[in-house]
Amino acid sequence: MTASFATVAARRYGYGLRPGETPPGDIEALMRQLERGAATRLAFPREGVTGRRETAARLVAVRTVEAKAAEQGRPNMALRQDSEREAERIFVRDALARLLQAVQSENGFHERLASFWIDHFQIDARVSYETNLLMGSYEVEVIRPNLGGRFRDLLTAAALHPAMLIAFDQTRSASPQSQAGALPGAELRDQLARHILVEQTTGGIGVSEEDVRGAALILAGVGVDPATLAYAYVPAQADRVAQTVLGKVYGAQGRKPDDCRTMLEDLAERPETVDHLCRKLAAHFVGGQRAGEVADAMKAAWTAGGGRLATVYRAMLEHPVAFSPEPQVLQRPFDMVVSALRAFGLSARQLNDIAMQASGVAIESSAEPEPTVGTRLAPGVAAQLTLEGLRRMGQPIWQPPMLAGDPTEEAAWLTGPLLQERIAWARLATRVLPIPPDPERLMQAVLADAVPDDLARLVREAPSRSQAMTMILASPAFNRR
Incomplete structure (x- = not known):
């Protein structure tokens, strides 16, 4: 069976089919999703970006006060534990809201691109208390508004966001030539410089250790105001000497605070960067063989x-192979879960109830305190269907996966234990969620006109409804786009 344009568009460039939703019928429909997606009001961070900064600053201040009291022999563990629990609730709510955003959105191409870029500019939200609080704001401030604009703006916004600076320990970096550099324990830190040069821009092509050091010295002084968690420039930590990165000199006429922005803009336009990112995008959406x-x-x-x-x-979508019907790319766990939940046709109310049962926290502010999903789920079951399930499958939200090998390689996602977790998720979902009771209806909801003949036969001949349902969600046809 040959898949139609609409089916390929929804599955390869979006998060799959959803009952009652019209899939994109042409390239223009996909491109319009970028504008609509950028204008969409998100459910995270719940209090908005400004409100989240205020919340984060308040909680960090509480931690600071508690730490000082502990140094003076007056620890207050209850206060510390309360702040940690609140920070954890905030993170879990944001992560669940991000999952439900992808499930419910009619702008699948925008959502897929948001996922691509959040992975590209990856931050481990669990690396610190502050990043735990700022991760939702990072995606909303940096990734989503800039994913259709110029790459130089996206790069600069990501590299200089407080979450990125904290995650890569940039706030403590001091040039040896600076005032702070003479203090005991001062150190030039190059983690962020290396990540920008190797991962975020050039792919490491032509990058030397001298380039990494030069970039680290240009970034020295870039930091975060500990009181407001906003971007800050600290002259006492900054370098004062001209530096060279990939053949370009910065500060020949005197170093300036904006040298870091100039360097980022230059990196964004290098041919190595263009090649690296275009290949990465093509492999992500179309597949490595034709990237x-x-x-x-x-x-x-x-x-x-x-x-x-x-x-x-647009150039990617207009390429002759962009809508070839043969599935090329393995769905990662997040994509699989979102695609399945979309195909199940669960209402916003039901999805919010699942999130409430997984976390005890309402995702929508108007949510009622009691769940109304067809079958009340135990908290552990709801967690297995959402955040805990993704963690078990190797892709926890906003945490770079720790897999054997490069996670862009299919083999890293197809180990025996991870495959078993996918199957376990499929069995659980089809057993406890209120989805179509007829396996063939589910198969049509998931794959539409892309159902292979062999899968249709296996589903018809399955010994039980449960096995037929699991077969569909574990099939190569569903797990590849």
Whole structure:
């Protein structure tokens, strides 16, 4: 059976089919999702970006006061534990809201791109108390508003966001030539500089240790105001000497606080960066086997469009292989869970109830305190269907996966234990959620006109409804797009 354009568009460039939702019928429909997605009001952070900064600053202040009291021999463990519990509730609510956002959105292409870029500019939210609090704001402030604009703006916003600076220990970096550099324990830290050069921009092509050190010295002085958790520049930690990165000199006429922004803008426009990112995007959406030929068209569009990402996406969609019906790319666990929950056709009310049962925290502010989902789920079961299930499958939300090998390689996601977790999730979901009782209806909801003949036969001949349902969600047809 040959899949239609609409089915391929929904599954390859979105998060799959959803009952009652019209899939994109052409490339223009996919491109319009970028604008609509950028204008969508998100459920995270619940109190808004400004409110979250205020909440985070308050909780960090509480921790600071408690730490000082402990140093003076007056520890208050109850206060510390209360602040940690509140921070954990905030993180869990944000993570669940991010999951439900993908499930319920009619702008699947925008959601997929948000996931791509949050993975590219990855931060481990669990690396510190502050990043735990700021992760939702980071995605909303940095990724979503900039994913259709110029890459230089996206890069600068990501690299200089407080969550990124804290996660890579940039706030304590001091140039040896600076005033702070002479103090005991002062150190030039190059983690962020290395990550920017190797992962976020050039892919490491042509990057030397001298380039990494030069970039680290240019970034020295860039930090975060501990009281407000906002970007700050600390002259006492900054470098004063001209530095060279990939052949370009910064500060020949005297170093300036904006040298770091100039360096980031230059990195964003390097040909190595364009090649690295176009290949990565093409492999993510179209598949590694054809990534090279698609990336060539994308690179030409990047140059012609001045680095505007929307033109790059359009070039990818307009390539002759972009809508080939043969599935090419393995769905990662987050994609699989979102696609399945979409196909189940659960209402916003039901999804919110599952989130409430998983965390005890309402995702929608108007939510009633008691769940109304068809079968009340135990907290552990609801967690297995959401955040805990994703963790077991190797992809916890806002935490880079710790897998054997490069997680962009399929083999890293197809180990025996991780495959068993996918199957376990499918069995649980089809057993406890109120979904269509007829396996063939579920198969049509999941795959539409892309149902392979062999899968249809296996489902018809399955010895039980449960096994048929699990077969569908564990099938290669569903797990590849």
